[in-house]
Amino acid sequence: MKIVHHPDSATLVSYAAGNLDEGFATLVAAHIASCEKCQAALREIERVGGALLDTVDATPMSPTALERTLSRLDSETADEHRAPRTNGEKRPDLPAPLARLLKGGLDDIAWKTVAPGVSKHPLPVSRAARSRLTLLKIAPGTKVPDHGHGGMELTLVLKGSYCDAFGRFAPGDLADLDEHVEHQPIVDSPEPCVCVVATEAPTRFKNVFGRILQPIVGI
Amino acid sequence: MSAAQTLSAYREENQDDRALMERVARHRDREAFQCLFLQFGPRIKALMIRSGSDSDMAEDLAQDVMLTLWRKAELYAPDRGTVSAWIFTIARNVRIDRLRRQSSRPYEDIADLDLESPDAGGEETTELNQRDRLVGQALAELPPDQRRVVEMSFVQDMPQAEIASALDLPLGTVKSRMRLAYAKLRERLEIVK
Ligand SMILES: [Zn+2]
Numbered sequence: 500m501k502i503v504h505h506p507d508s509a510t511l512v513s514y515a516a517g518n519l520d521e522g523f524a525t526l527v528a529a530h531i532a533s534c535e536k537c538q539a540a541l542r543e544i545e546r547v548g549g550a551l552l553d554t555v556d557a558t559p560m561s562p563t564a565l566e567r568t569l570s571r572l573d574s575e576t577a578d579e580h581r582a583p584r585t586n587g588e589k590r591p592d593l594p595a596p597l598a599r600l601l602k603g604g605l606d607d608i609a610w611k612t613v614a615p616g617v618s619k620h621p622l623p624v625s626r627a628a629r630s631r632l633t634l635l636k637i638a639p640g641t642k643v644p645d646h647g648h649g650g651m652e653l654t655l656v657l658k659g660s661y662c663d664a665f666g667r668f669a670p671g672d673l674a675d676l677d678e679h680v681e682h683q684p685i686v687d688s689p690e691p692c693v694c695v696v697a698t699e700a701p702t703r704f705k706n707v708f709g710r711i712l713q714p715i716v717g718i
Numbered sequence: 719m720s721a722a723q724t725l726s727a728y729r730e731e732n733q734d735d736r737a738l739m740e741r742v743a744r745h746r747d748r749e750a751f752q753c754l755f756l757q758f759g760p761r762i763k764a765l766m767i768r769s770g771s772d773s774d775m776a777e778d779l780a781q782d783v784m785l786t787l788w789r790k791a792e793l794y795a796p797d798r799g800t801v802s803a804w805i806f807t808i809a810r811n812v813r814i815d816r817l818r819r820q821s822s823r824p825y826e827d828i829a830d831l832d833l834e835s836p837d838a839g840g841e842e843t844t845e846l847n848q849r850d851r852l853v854g855q856a857l858a859e860l861p862p863d864q865r866r867v868v869e870m871s872f873v874q875d876m877p878q879a880e881i882a883s884a885l886d887l888p889l890g891t892v893k894s895r896m897r898l899a900y901a902k903l904r905e906r907l908e909i910v911k
Pocket of ligand 1: 502504505506530531534535536537538
């Protein structure tokens with residue numbers, strides 16, 4: 500996988516700090532899972548978190564905190580906590596952060612057609628999330644209408660490819676667009692382009708005009 | 719507490735966090751754990767409070783973070799970063815799960831992946847320590863407006879849009895300050911690469 504498009508470094512900083520909303524964090528993680536360059540960058544940025552933790556003014560803990568924690572250690576035995584790997588979700592066509600959100604593979608999805616050549620399928624996010632994750636399948640040659648964005652929008656390509664003013668986006672590539680950007684992607688692969696889009700959840704009082712411009716990806 | 723006094727004397731002998739982590743990981747060494755607890759517990763608590771938690775909750779979360787450190791000690795890879803950075807990532811994940819009530823699973827997936835990939839390159843301890851110092855130095859050298867944005871993000875857990883409205887700045891300015899801060903960090907770390 501030759502990855503050309505990476506998240507904006509400001510997006511990586513927010514990801515490392517832990518303050519991207521869940522849908523965006525999931526998508527960035529899915530990109531990082533297949534991008535060594537961003538894996539290395541992430542480790543460097545996380546050092547910043549460590550350095551800031553070292554310099555933060557400490558708040559004293561209660562006098563019994565240490566004892567209480569130590570007594571909790573007693574209930575842990577040596578084998579119980581051995582390397583708790585979280586990850587059993589290995590699928591060739593999906594990075595782990597997305598694989599866990601889909602029961603089957605990309606071929607088992609019950610797509611819902613939303614426009615000629617375009618179908619979608621929502622992915623679950625936590626109830627508290629203010630972002631949405633949506634799989635899109637776009638037929639070859641389909642031109643997604645010119646659209647702007649009501650806020651941050653991230654797109655990760657899983658299969659096929661598309662082109663827009665920013666270049667060609669193939670599997671593993673991540674498009675990191677903010678609200679000022681308008682683009683008109685065209686699917687240029689012989690097979691449909693399957694991608695995941697993270698968008699801000701619609702809010703009633705914000706971005707009304709932006710959302711009018713989101714006929715397709717307006718989720 | 720006399721236990722704490724003994725420990726602080728003990729800690730002076732052993733300043734190296736990595737050595738403490740190794741003792742916890744390999745020997746389930748409770749003394750080493752206590753040293754780490756006394757050193758990091760109050761900082762994690764402070765981090766949680768600055769992220770918007772009340773004091774009781776912050777105390778709880780700090781204990782959870784330290785317990786996770788005990789459980790996962792052997793997953794810490796010294797050549798990938800500092801103990802502080804690793805603890806920060808545990809605290810960050812707890813913050814996402816418990817304060818934001820969202821899921822830190824995507825972060826766990828990436829950490830798992832790190833474990834499967836080959837070593838980062840077996841750097842010498844002196845080289846590692848040098849890199850650690852450089853990060854602190856890069857932060858100290860940041861212009862105040864860039865440092866502010868970075869702190870609001872890492873310490874106060876504020877999304878870009880919140881930082882923008884708190885500082886009354888356009889979102890684009892917040893982003894460009896983050897980019898500049900990151901570029902400075904890279905520039906610093908390149909020197910030893
Ligand atoms: Zn990347």
